[in-house]
Amino acid sequence: MSEKAPGVRIGGLTVVYKTPAGELPAVRDVTLTLEPGSITGIVGESGSGKSTLALSLLNAVQPPGRIAAGSVEIDGLGDVVGLAGERLRKARGRHIGYVFQAAQNSLNPLKTVGKQLLDLGRSHGVEDLRGLVREAKELLSRMGLDGARVLDSHQHELSGGMRQRVGIMLALVLNAHLVVLDEPTTALDMITQANILKIVREVHAERGLTTLVITHDIGVVAEVADRLAVMYGGRLVEQGPTREVLGSPRHPYTRGLIRAIPRLVGDIDEAQALPGRPPTLVTVPKQGCVFRERCPLRMDVCDDVDPEAVAYGPRTVACHAVTVKEHA
Amino acid sequence: MITGTGVVKTFKQRGKVLGAREVRALRGVDFAIPKGGAASFIGESGCGKTTLGRIIAGLEAYDEGEVAIDGVSMSALKPKHRQPHFRKIQMIHQDPYSALNPTRTIHQTLHAPLTLRAGQTGRPRSWVDERAAEVLSLVGLDPGTVLSRYPHQLSGGMRQRVVIARALTVDPEMLVADEAVSMIDVSLRLGILSLLKDLRERLGVSVLFITHDVATARYIGGDGELYVIYRGQVVERGAVDTIIADPVHPYTQSLLSAIPVLHGLEQPSEQPVVPLESLDESRFDDGCLFARRCPFRGERCAEERPLLQITEGVPQEHACFYPERRSVIARPMSEV
Amino acid sequence: MSVLLESASTSAAMRRNFWAGVWRVMKRKPSRMVGVVLVAGFAFMGLFGPMFYPAQLPLDPTQITRPPSWEHWLGTDDQGRDVIALVVTGSRYVLLAALVTAVITVVLGTAVGLFSGFKRGRWDTVLMRITDMKLTIPGLPLLLVLSTVWKFSSAVQMGLVLGLLSWGGVARAVRSQTLSLRERGFIEAARGLGLSTTHIVGKELLPSMAPYIAMNMLIAITGGVYAQVGLFFLGVLPYESNNWGQMLNTAVFRSGALTVPSALGFLIGPLLAILLLTLAIVLVVDAMDEIFNPRLREE
Numbered sequence: 001m002s003e004k005a006p007g008v009r010i011g012g013l014t015v016v017y018k019t020p021a022g023e024l025p026a027v028r029d030v031t032l033t034l035e036p037g038s039i040t041g042i043v044g045e046s047g048s049g050k051s052t053l054a055l056s057l058l059n060a061v062q063p064p065g066r067i068a069a070g071s072v073e074i075d076g077l078g079d080v081v082g083l084a085g086e087r088l089r090k091a092r093g094r095h096i097g098y099v100f101q102a103a104q105n106s107l108n109p110l111k112t113v114g115k116q117l118l119d120l121g122r123s124h125g126v127e128d129l130r131g132l133v134r135e136a137k138e139l140l141s142r143m144g145l146d147g148a149r150v151l152d153s154h155q156h157e158l159s160g161g162m163r164q165r166v167g168i169m170l171a172l173v174l175n176a177h178l179v180v181l182d183e184p185t186t187a188l189d190m191i192t193q194a195n196i197l198k199i200v201r202e203v204h205a206e207r208g209l210t211t212l213v214i215t216h217d218i219g220v221v222a223e224v225a226d227r228l229a230v231m232y233g234g235r236l237v238e239q240g241p242t243r244e245v246l247g248s249p250r251h252p253y254t255r256g257l258i259r260a261i262p263r264l265v266g267d268i269d270e271a272q273a274l275p276g277r278p279p280t281l282v283t284v285p286k287q288g289c290v291f292r293e294r295c296p297l298r299m300d301v302c303d304d305v306d307p308e309a310v311a312y313g314p315r316t317v318a319c320h321a322v323t324v325k326e327h328a
Numbered sequence: 329m330i331t332g333t334g335v336v337k338t339f340k341q342r343g344k345v346l347g348a349r350e351v352r353a354l355r356g357v358d359f360a361i362p363k364g365g366a367a368s369f370i371g372e373s374g375c376g377k378t379t380l381g382r383i384i385a386g387l388e389a390y391d392e393g394e395v396a397i398d399g400v401s402m403s404a405l406k407p408k409h410r411q412p413h414f415r416k417i418q419m420i421h422q423d424p425y426s427a428l429n430p431t432r433t434i435h436q437t438l439h440a441p442l443t444l445r446a447g448q449t450g451r452p453r454s455w456v457d458e459r460a461a462e463v464l465s466l467v468g469l470d471p472g473t474v475l476s477r478y479p480h481q482l483s484g485g486m487r488q489r490v491v492i493a494r495a496l497t498v499d500p501e502m503l504v505a506d507e508a509v510s511m512i513d514v515s516l517r518l519g520i521l522s523l524l525k526d527l528r529e530r531l532g533v534s535v536l537f538i539t540h541d542v543a544t545a546r547y548i549g550g551d552g553e554l555y556v557i558y559r560g561q562v563v564e565r566g567a568v569d570t571i572i573a574d575p576v577h578p579y580t581q582s583l584l585s586a587i588p589v590l591h592g593l594e595q596p597s598e599q600p601v602v603p604l605e606s607l608d609e610s611r612f613d614d615g616c617l618f619a620r621r622c623p624f625r626g627e628r629c630a631e632e633r634p635l636l637q638i639t640e641g642v643p644q645e646h647a648c649f650y651p652e653r654r655s656v657i658a659r660p661m662s663e664v
Numbered sequence: 665m666s667v668l669l670e671s672a673s674t675s676a677a678m679r680r681n682f683w684a685g686v687w688r689v690m691k692r693k694p695s696r697m698v699g700v701v702l703v704a705g706f707a708f709m710g711l712f713g714p715m716f717y718p719a720q721l722p723l724d725p726t727q728i729t730r731p732p733s734w735e736h737w738l739g740t741d742d743q744g745r746d747v748i749a750l751v752v753t754g755s756r757y758v759l760l761a762a763l764v765t766a767v768i769t770v771v772l773g774t775a776v777g778l779f780s781g782f783k784r785g786r787w788d789t790v791l792m793r794i795t796d797m798k799l800t801i802p803g804l805p806l807l808l809v810l811s812t813v814w815k816f817s818s819a820v821q822m823g824l825v826l827g828l829l830s831w832g833g834v835a836r837a838v839r840s841q842t843l844s845l846r847e848r849g850f851i852e853a854a855r856g857l858g859l860s861t862t863h864i865v866g867k868e869l870l871p872s873m874a875p876y877i878a879m880n881m882l883i884a885i886t887g888g889v890y891a892q893v894g895l896f897f898l899g900v901l902p903y904e905s906n907n908w909g910q911m912l913n914t915a916v917f918r919s920g921a922l923t924v925p926s927a928l929g930f931l932i933g934p935l936l937a938i939l940l941l942t943l944a945i946v947l948v949v950d951a952m953d954e955i956f957n958p959r960l961r962e963e
Contacts (some may be wrong), residue, residue: 045513046484158467161606169397189372191603194586216514219588224493247661260518262547264572264587264657271547274519294515312509387852413856427849431871431958440867441857476677480949491853498857 005177005210006075006095007059008034013070015052015061017281024281025050026065028234031309034178036075039204039211041221041242043257044231045278051101052233054214056178058092059083074178093124097171099164101182101214106167113166114151117173124174132173139169143199143205165199172207179204180216197223218261220320222246230254233279233290235306240315250317253291289320296323298305330384330417330502330534331360334393337379337560351609353379355560356393358636363501364532366549370542370583371557372607378506380557381538385504386414398501413551415500422507424487428479434490435475438463441497463493466531469524485516492523502534503527509544521547542572542584556580559609559617560635565645576642576651578622579603585656594658601656614650626650673914685961688698689954708942713752719856721745721753721906729919732929738936739929741911742919747933754906755937757819758889764823765830765888770881772827773834774873778865780835781842792839799832803891811900826891834880843875875956882945882952887937 015027027049033042044050055061056072059080072080077095080088092098099105110117138145143165150158155283158166164184171179181311185193201224204211213236215221221228222242229239230253238251249255256274256309263271276294284290292302301320309318312326337354353376355540361367369377382388386402396400397413405413421427428437438460446456461471467489468655479487488508495503509517525548528535537548545554546568554571556564556579558608564577575581578601585600603621614617626649634647642651687829690696701811724744725835738747806829816822845851846869854864870877889908895901896909899917915921921931956959 006622045515072619159606190370190583190586192606194588194602195606213534217588218514219590222592223588243592246590257515257588258593260515261590262518262521262543263660264543264546264584266660268547268550271520272519274515277485278513385856387856396685411858414856417856419853419856421849421853423849426851429850429868429872431874432867432957436867440854440859440863444857444859478958478962481962494853 003324005037007036007210008075008178008210008212009071010034010053010056010072011071011073013056013072014066014068015049015056015065018064019281021282023068024284026067026281027056030231030234032229032236032237032239034210034212035211035219035227035300036210037208038226039201039224040227040229041211041213041215041225042229042231043215043218043221045216047233047278047284048231049234049278050214050216050231051182052252054098054212055182057178057212058079058096058098060090060092060098072263078265083110090124093120093174095176096176097176097179099109099167099171099179099181099184101186105163105252107163109155111220112154113158115153117170120170120174123220126174135175136173139172139203140165142203143168144195159192160188161196164188164192164196168199168203172203172209178210178212179209180212180214183216184213185215185217185220193220194223218246218257230257232307233284235290235318236309236316237291237319238317244315250312250315250322251319252295252297252321256294256296291319295321299324329360329363329399330395330397332384332393332395333358335359335380335383335390335395336392337376337383337388337390338484354383354562355636357557357560357562359384361502361534361536361552361560363534365534366528366537366552367534367555368537368545368549368552369555369557370539370545372540372583374559374607374609374654375456375557377538377557381504381506381536384502384536385417385419386410387419401604415498416501418498418500420446420488420491420495420503420505420508423511425479425511425551427491428487428494431474432435432478434464434477434479434482435460437479437490437494438471438475438497441494445498459497460477460656464490467493468497468519469493481515483516484512488512488520489523492520493525496527496531500533502536504536504538505548506538507540510539510541517544518547524548541655542587546572554612556583561617561647562645563618563647564644565636565646570643572657574653575656576644576646577618577648578624579618581654581656582621587657589658592661594660596658597656599654599656601654616647624650624652673897676914685958687724688959689951690852692954693950695947696951699944699950702940702944703948706755706944711754711756714756717749717753717821721749725782727928729924729930736929739926741930742914742927747911747929750906750907750911751908751933751937754908756912756932757822757894757907758909759906760819761822762885765826765891766819766881766884768824768827769831769834769884769887773831773880774870774877776831776835777838778869780841780863781839782846782865782869784843788839792836795832795835799836801829803829804894807891807895808900809896816901818862822892823888826888830884830887830891834884837880838873838877838936841876842869845869845872852935871956875952878952878956879949882949886942886945889941893934893938901957908937 010030010032010112013027013030014025016023016025025185030053042050052061056067061067067081074080077091083091099152118129121129126132127186136151136303140150142145145162145165155163185196188196197220212222213225225242226244230237230251232253238245238254245254246258249258259272260274261271279290287306288304289302289307292298299320307320309316309317310323334356335354336356339353357380369380371377379388397416400413402410402413439456442456442459446453464471464474469486469489505559509520512520521544524535527533535546535548539545550568552568553565554568555562558579564571564575564580564601571580575584581601582603585602589596601623604623605621615631615633616629619625628649634646634649636645639651641650644656690700727744729742730736730740736746740746741750762947776791776795809824814892851864851868854868893909894963896907897912899913915927915930919930921927
């Protein structure tokens with residue numbers, strides 16, 4: 001356990017998908033740094049490119065998609081974009097643990113969890129399989145499960161929350177220090193969700209991880225993440241410390257998104273819907289700001305020029321209107 | 329007015345001849361939803377809230393008890409005579425992708441129930457097309473562009489609006505929305521919710537909202553009643569804001585404690601309630617169904633099952649022997 | 665107003681759109697066009713082919729069992745008749761019987777499967793027990809027994825018997841499709857709206873299963889061809905007219921096509937016809953999913 005949490009620097013990353021209408025960018029020119037030992041949350045709607053971005057971390061974008069430009073530097077691994085074949089396969093699992101979206105369904109229904117664990121160990125050339133099982137049991141009991149029982153179980157014998165925890169265990173058991181959780185609590189109940197989020201926080205701190213959480217639910221990010229990045233139409237529109245972004249959002253999309261959340265107390269009518277609808281790969285504007293169609297602060301310049309991400313202390317915001325206001 | 333008394337539903341697991349397991353989905357539930365009013369069922373998945381919604385919409389039969397629509401008892405009627413009554417209650421499904429037939433255009437989808445309705449009410453055929461355009465406008469869609477489309481050509485939010493428009497074709501008195509926004513993009517959810525709220529106000533349809541998200545329940549039915557359902561039993565029932573602010577049942581308290589806190593905007597509660605263990609429905613409970621998970625359980629709880637009741641000093645009905653108000657939700661920063 | 669006008673003409677426009685969509689789907693892959701052309705060719709052959717030949721094909725005693733030549737592209741049979749002429753005149757019986765088989769298989773199978781899956785309960789149990797019983801009856805031995813009392817002189821009779829023997833599989837498959845579809849939101853919504861069972865089955869369920877049914881229909885045609893050709897080839901059935909199975913039988917057992925090279929054309933003729941028909945149908949089946957799924961059709 002001498003390794004420590006790696007930092008990740010994503011620079012100018014563009015991922016395109018081949019469609020009948022040509023190659024369209026699902027992620028465009030995204031620059032994001034995951035500080036060692038931090039939990040970063042990426043929030044976005046369907047089609048925002050958040051899952052594609054997460055897959056790029058493993059260099060696992062599947063055809064018809066491909067990484068067209070940019071780099072993903074991970075401490076101790078180098079630029080993942082350049083990795084291929086056996087080295088890439090070894091990196092996944094060893095360095096980067098990935099908990100898939102709907103981990104509830106990503107287990108093999110025909111094999112017990114223990115068998116799948118051994119498969120994982122063998123495919124990564126683990127010699128001490130006993131040690132691996134011991135480690136898995138320890139992780140499971142840390143997450144409040146009976147390790148021996150769970151390893152003996154098939155997928156259908158486990159509840160949604162238990163499967164999610166098994167997913168986290170499989171991501172961590174090879175001692176990965178960079179963990180990506182894709183929609184970790186979708187389809188889980190409130191109480192189970194709260195429990196899983198607590199576990200994510202605690203395991204993160206105890207094992208010294210760098211964690212990336214991908215979600216559509218601002219509440220999930222608010223609960224666990226130190227930093228929050230908001231994606232829209234393949235672009236990173238705002239990022240910064242979670243509390244600051246939630247407390248005083250600057251990008252009109254972030255503001256709209258937060259205002260559209262119904263609250264438990266206060267005036268019901270404070271919640272306001274965002275007009276329009278999120279773009280798809282095909283409808284996302286080719287030039288200019290991706291959000292302008294729904295934006296209350298739209299200016300002429302937004303039609304032609306894609307706003308650059310401008311840093312304001314620990315925050316960055318990509319919006320012409322905000323830039324103008326700051327410099328006024 | 330739709331009322332229910334002592335509704336019981338048991339699912340039998342098929343296949344096993346010996347030792348067939350029974351799942352108690354509903355253990356005697358009472359409810360009343362007034363005309364034009366609103367009610368919300370909240371609880372974890374598998375608590376029976378969806379089954380209850382389906383029973384109310386006439387899509388599922390119940391084993392015991394009574395459901396009455398506008399005073400007409402459904403148990404007394406033969407199944408085929410129930411349909412005209414259940415027509416007044418329309419279901420809005422969770423998944424707008426499977427709720428519309430992919431092989432039929434929106435025009436065809438709306439045409440069939442409207443033609444039926446025209447026949448029932450003695451309206452001319454020309455009314456059908458007029459009305460199709462009208463219901464689409466009601467849900468905020470442009471009939472000119474939507475009518476000729478297939479479902480796959482619409483976004484999730486638009487599909488859900490079409491589903492609501494289809495429900496409106498038969499002039500319902502109540503809409504049952506079962507997690508109606510959980511599969512819709514976050515920025516579009518509020519649009520659908522405010523549409524339902526708007527329909528309540530404009531058309532006087534009542535809305536039964538089934539969800540695990542208390543905040544959305546409050547948004548649509550803030551003036552109505554909230555039913556907290558746990559393992560087939562209503563454990564707390566009362567005005568939405570009362571229950572959110574001062575829940576007395578430990579289960580409601582743990583449900584509300586689990587809502588993510590928007591740090592930076594909200595201040596978390598100082599006394600959140602966390603269940604002692606996770607839900608295990610395979611275990612049999614004699615007493616209170618929540619007792620094993622309850623951090624505040626007393627001696628009585630293991631032996632006796634508390635029933636929904638009113639006790640002194642508590643404005644809402646609850647099923648707990650030791651009701652105590654605990655404020656568990658996060659408060660906005662501005663209030664603190 | 666524009667809305668009203670539009671919807672009045674919608675159904676006609678939709679039909680036009682449908683065929684335009686079908687054309688688009690077919691154009692997408694050249695193999696599908698090949699399949700369609702072949703199927704059309706076989707239909708033409710079955711319908712009009714025999715008209716080009718005299719009722720009694722000319723015999724040429726000097727040209728008995730000849731290998732392919734310029735005069736007879738696939739050679740001649742043991743009576744000196746042209747093999748191609750035999751294949752063409754023999755196609756009508758085979759294709760008609762296969763078509764009748766397919767129609768009966770699909771209509772009966774779909775009807776039983778739909779009814780059983782939609783009604784569930786007692787009807788389902790009874791119908792499925794009957795289907796199971798039917799599925800356990802071995803087809804070939806039964807046909808052998810039947811052929812001792814019945815001569816199958818007309819293609820329709822042949823198709824009828826084969827069809828009645830083969831609907832079981834389709835019924836089972838359609839039932840399971842119905843069972844899964846009826847849980848879908850749109851079927852439930854249709855029930856909640858009070859739409860009639862006829863509407864639900866005819867307008868909601870059936871179109872959703874259309875690609876499936878169409879595929880079964882096409883595959884049943886090949887099944888029908890194999891079954892009768894097999895029967896005639898085995899020589900179980902006495903034949904009164906030409907058909908492909910009888911040709912194979914004669915070629916193998918009378919002319920010894922397996923050992924005598926000069927009779928090879930006689931064997932290849934009907935085999936080639938069956939092969940091409942199967943190929944044509946496989947190529948067309950490939951397009952069915954896209955034809956009946958509006959999303960795939962429009963793209």
